[in-house]
Amino acid sequence: xxxxxxxxxxxxxxxxxxxxxxxxxxxxxxxxxxxxxxxxxxxxxxxxxxxxxxxxxxxxxxxxxxxxxxxxxxxxxxxxxxxxxxxxxxxxxxxxxxxxxxxxxxxxxxxxxxxxxxxxxxxxxxxxxxxxxxxxxxxxxxxxxxxxxxxxxxxxxxxxxxxxxxxxxxxxxxxxxxxxxxxxxxxxxxxxxxxxxxxxxxxxxxxxxxxxxxxxxxxxxxxxxxxxxxxxxxxxxxxxxxxxxxxxxxxxxxxxxxxxxxxxxxxx
Numbered sequence: 001x002x003x004x005x006x007x008x009x010x011x012x013x014x015x016x017x018x019x020x021x022x023x024x025x026x027x028x029x030x031x032x033x034x035x036x037x038x039x040x041x042x043x044x045x046x047x048x049x050x051x052x053x054x055x056x057x058x059x060x061x062x063x064x065x066x067x068x069x070x071x072x073x074x075x076x077x078x079x080x081x082x083x084x085x086x087x088x089x090x091x092x093x094x095x096x097x098x099x100x101x102x103x104x105x106x107x108x109x110x111x112x113x114x115x116x117x118x119x120x121x122x123x124x125x126x127x128x129x130x131x132x133x134x135x136x137x138x139x140x141x142x143x144x145x146x147x148x149x150x151x152x153x154x155x156x157x158x159x160x161x162x163x164x165x166x167x168x169x170x171x172x173x174x175x176x177x178x179x180x181x182x183x184x185x186x187x188x189x190x191x192x193x194x195x196x197x198x199x200x201x202x203x204x205x206x207x208x209x210x211x212x213x214x215x216x217x218x219x220x221x222x223x224x225x226x227x228x229x230x231x232x233x234x235x236x237x238x239x240x241x242x243x244x245x246x247x248x249x250x251x252x253x254x255x256x257x258x259x260x261x262x263x264x265x266x267x268x
Contacts, residue, residue, distance in 0.1 A: 031084055031085070031088035031089070031091065031092045032084075032088075033082040033083055033084050034055070034083050034084065034085065035055050035058070035081075035082070035083040036080065036081070036082050036083075037058060037062060037080070037081045038078060038079070038080045038081070039062040039065045039066065039078065039079055039081065040065050040066075040069060040076060040077050040078030040079060041069070041076055041078060042078065043076075044069075044076040044077050044078035045074075045075050045076050045077065046075075046076075046077050046078075047077070047078045047079070047080075048077065048078070048079045048080070048104075048105040048106060049079070049080050049082070049104040049105050049106070050079050050080070050081050050082070050104055050105065050106040050107065050108075051081075051082050051083075051084060051089060051092075051093065051104045051106075051107045051108065052081065052082075052083055052084075052089070052107070052108040053083065053084055053085065053086045053089040053090070053108060053110065054083070054108070055083045057108055057158075058081035058082075058083055061079070061081060062079070062081060065077060065078075065079050079106075082104075086110070089108075090109070090110070090113045090116075093107055093109070094116065094117075097117075097123045103123075109155065111145065111161075114145070114146065114155065117154075118148060118154070122148065122154060124154040124155065125154065126152050126153070126154065127153045127154060127155070127156060128151075128152055128153045131143070131153050131156065138157070139157075139160055142157040142160060142161075143157065145157065163218055163221070167179050171195075171203060172191075172195070175194075175195060175198035175199060175203075176198070177191060177194050177195060177198065179191060185248060188205075189248070189251070189252065189257070191205060192204075192205030192206070192252060192255075192257030192258065193255065193257055195257065196255075196256055196257050201256055204256075204257060204258055204259045205252070205257045205258055206252070206257075206258050207258060207259050207260060207261040207262075208249045208252065208253060208258050208259070208260055208261060209261045209264060210260055210261065210264045211261075211263065211264025212264070215245055215249065216241075216242050216245055216246075218245070219241040219242055219244065219245035220239060220241045220242065222241065223239075223240065223241035225239045225240070225241045225242075227239065227242075
């Protein structure tokens with residue numbers, strides 16, 4: 001019987017939906033963690049192992065371990081945190097589950113990888129009962145992402161993953177441009193045209209990703225669309241929202257107000 005997992009999930013607002021392929025030869029090489037840290041007393045009431053693909057996640061979880069132990073001195077815990085590169089992390093987890101041994105007690109699963117762990121033979125624990133007291137304080141749509149079709153909760157979101165836009169205020173102030181009044185994509189495009197003219201084409205407004213679908217997810221969210229069609233809909237890859245975003249981005253590139261992101265994507 002496969003070892004069950006208690007999933008701690010990270011979902012970024014802008015995430016890729018690339019699938020995972022586990023090559024046979026990868027099973028022959030044991031992935032090595034880039035960092036291993038143990039937090040909590042050696043005489044803890046319970047000891048656990050947790051894997052993640054971002055060291056900052058484990059640092060945060062470690063602080064929560066300290067807080068738990070401070071508030072629950074009669075039920076202290078110790079967790080050993082291991083950080084792996086993104087691909088190695090998910091490959092190692094999948095192979096451990098398939099082998100029936102070696103998987104951790106808890107694990108970060110990136111939102112784009114999560115569908116690989118949902119199915120009739122789901123290896124994740126049913127967390128419905130444990131989450132019930134907290135459901136009224138969690139954004140429902142985040143819980144639904146990490147649930148089975150019948151509503152069984154099999155993962156815990158660690159943040160909402162809201163999309164934000166950052167501005168380099170110094171650049172716009174240098175050229176006397178008002179970026180604070182931008183409210184629509186038309187406003188955004190107009191600002192790019194103003195920046196191009198003011199800088200003689202030397203400064204781009206933004207960059208366009210060619211290796212990720214972050215911008216496309218933003219477009220779908222704004223129009224209330226989804227490639228999957230949602231729980232009751234049909235999959236559709238020809239969405240108006242995606243078409244409009246791609247056409248707008250192509251216009252930015254053609255007009256010289258945007259560049260292609262280095263390596264195809266902005267690194268987060």
